[in-house]
Amino acid sequence: MTARGWFLFSLMGVIWGIPYLMIKVAVDALSPSFVVCARCALGALLLLPFAIRQGGLPRVVRTRWRPMLAFACIEIIGPWWTLTDAERHLSSSTAGLLIAGVPIVGLVLARFFGSAEHLGPRRLAGLLLGLAGVTVLTLPHLTGGDTRSLAEVAVTVLGYATAPLIVTRHLKDVPTLQLTAPCLALAAVVYAPAAVAGRPDAMPSAQVLTALAGLGAICTALAFVVFLELIKEAGPTRATVFTYVNPAVAVAAGALFLDERLTAGVLAAFALILTGSVLATAGPRAARPGTSEPLPAGGLVPEEERGRRPVS
Template structure:
């Protein structure tokens, strides 16, 4: 299948994930939605590892670092997004997710000496911040906005670059395959939620079909299958082009939330989202070299 088709499928799957979270939390507690998501996602990656005869990583050090990565890349952000959508629309959660590259750029400037601040990146951060204020309707005093839910969605977006930076600093060049590392990471994330969920929730008395199917799709497609698609894209077209899928997710999340869930959409939400995406794209770009070739930070 042509990579452009797989790219589009990946954008659709991740864009619809926020709708699936909203549907899942209509019947199940956020921790239960997250546990189901991780469980079914792990099952898909375990099947892929069995087919490719991939083994789990070895070494206590590797598993220790993967435990931390599983918390910041899976358990924490998945749970925060699920809780946030109890009080905010899925469209807003999807747009908050688009701030992740902005957080990542800001953190990388602190964590890595080779990531020097440039006028282009600083401008991108400023533009992105203006976009966030536009989405939130700052000139209205954030009227009608649930601060707690929005803060959780933004924290979830911040958690992703924290996890990636941690992996880069601790397990970069470990020699293990991406499939093996992510399979172990999801397994550890599932274990973390398996411990936490019974402490804060009770076993559901009923299992409505539609929310249950939403959780299954969120895990099997939005987590497991989506990661397999991402591996293939990175291997074929490189991480720079593959990461561009991030900029389509809020658009799809917004369309899905408005058309299928009937969520309200004021003018400042899509306008602010476009400004956020423009700022994020600018922070990921580099100035042109003398040969006219533009490079991007992967």
Template sequence: MSTATGAPTATARTANSPSPHTDPAAPQPDGAPSPATSAAPVSPASDDRSAHRLRAFGWQARFAVLVLIWGFSFLFIKVGTQGFAPLQVTLGRVAFGALVLLTILAIKRERLPRSARTWGHLAVAAFFLNALPFSLFAYSELTIPSTLAGICNATSPLWGMALSVVALSEDRPTRRRVAGLGIGFLGVLTVLGAWQGFAGTDLTGTAMALGASLSYPIGWIYVRRTLAGAGHSHLSMSSAQLLLATVQLAVVTPLFTSAPTGYPIVPLLAVFALGALGTGFAFLLQYGLVAEVGPTTAQMVTYFVPVIATAAGVVLLGEQLSWHTPVGALIILFGAALTQSRPRTSTPPTTATASATDRG
């Protein structure tokens, strides 16, 4: 989703980066008061408090919608693979997502990047942030429940912290973050029931889901090192990225799958929702949240997505849970939260341009 779904956040930086990249197209947190708050003569302080409450309600509602969309993404994947091959589900997902973003790009009269260098780097980002993890999640859900896939997605901040220590010299580990990394992976072992020899768990499918979660921070780190300060808007870069992911999968999918013999309506609608909502519309929501309340608050979506994914899988798909699955998920989320902590600093860290990522 990441990000993890999303984390994964909609900003293409490591999961630890706390400040957004801004551009002229970004929604501003201090907009003009709405007509409802300015109609009656009130004191400036009262007017400011009313406007603040309205804005707070607005971002909280959008935050909840984003959690629901990314939480249900794992259910949509499961339903989609009941009618189509995993690569076909992924191709439909990125194609519908790209269509949403390209439509918004046209409405706003923005242009795609023109530099060949930028397109080359975005092609790599599209592979690690879209084509590869989306495909791995789709294949994993052939053999594991959507609930487990959603929980595996929550490990993305753990992988991000581990990789950033190696790849990003400015990210130095603290004892708290190292402890969070250890606690998080202890949670993974708990989810898998390691003490009982992983009985009842498909290790191949689980490894694919964990590999998908690992792919996100690889992509984030690559983008941070190659596309920081590229000079294009978040929308322009992400539209190009999803367009490239669509091209990549359009080339690969016919080589490994045959054309669908039919187009069952429920799986088709699931793929459409996965792409248009979970990969297109969700990016716009996440981008707006990052611009309005900052990535530190926006990336808290990561901690709610497994809850929704688990509830959706159990209630709507009838998936079974062992006691250690939700317990392990809580341990993972606690560890991931610790890896996000960093000492306060007076100098804001370097930020990077945004890319299209989501939490599933």
């Protein structure tokens, strides 16, 4: 993966490592529909002016509305409500662990739909190592949830794994802002009636309002721009591997800001997650010029073959 891809990957690991906590804070005082509507509305308000300024937004919506509608439903409208509702009964660490299954589900779906993306033993081992790391990290902190909540998170995982495939197949050439802003606006409109019906009787606390602002500005507006650029840079399977890093970010934040103790198990989980992420996002080895044979260790072309290097 390129340096730009690693930067986007690292940023997503942090940005989508914090919404579980924010959702938990918000949903304790507000209905899931209100949380989703507020999050989407704020994200759309922040991104729409930039999308309109790029020009051509009406044409993009008119010509690509079908895959855009599918992306909005599968990535936002469905999964965000199911995840938010599930966190009324599940701990954030449980949700993080279950969401970490996205790369595995995405891998299965990509192969089922005939993806040409190469998946060798190294990347498969990385996916499994990352999942093992998340398990080690979150297992001591799990709390139980009912069957409905677990099913809701499973629906979220399926949506998160499917949406990047839609982007790669049908929306890769659509500017990021012109894809994200209309989808968020649509989701806000869909949830507006339920949000109005379930609005709070009194002004929420400053903590809840801060959580909503963070969900809308950081975990929605900024996160979607970064996420879609990451899909275009690294492909749908590699792009979702950052979900392995999200629970690690939550534990690190607890250690830094809440004086939570770092145990040997946590450190081992970090090692597994980082190693798995590196392996799962690694690209194929470069080939010799004019052949499919891989280069020798170090990636250097032998001197006698340098003259046959094709023109870029």
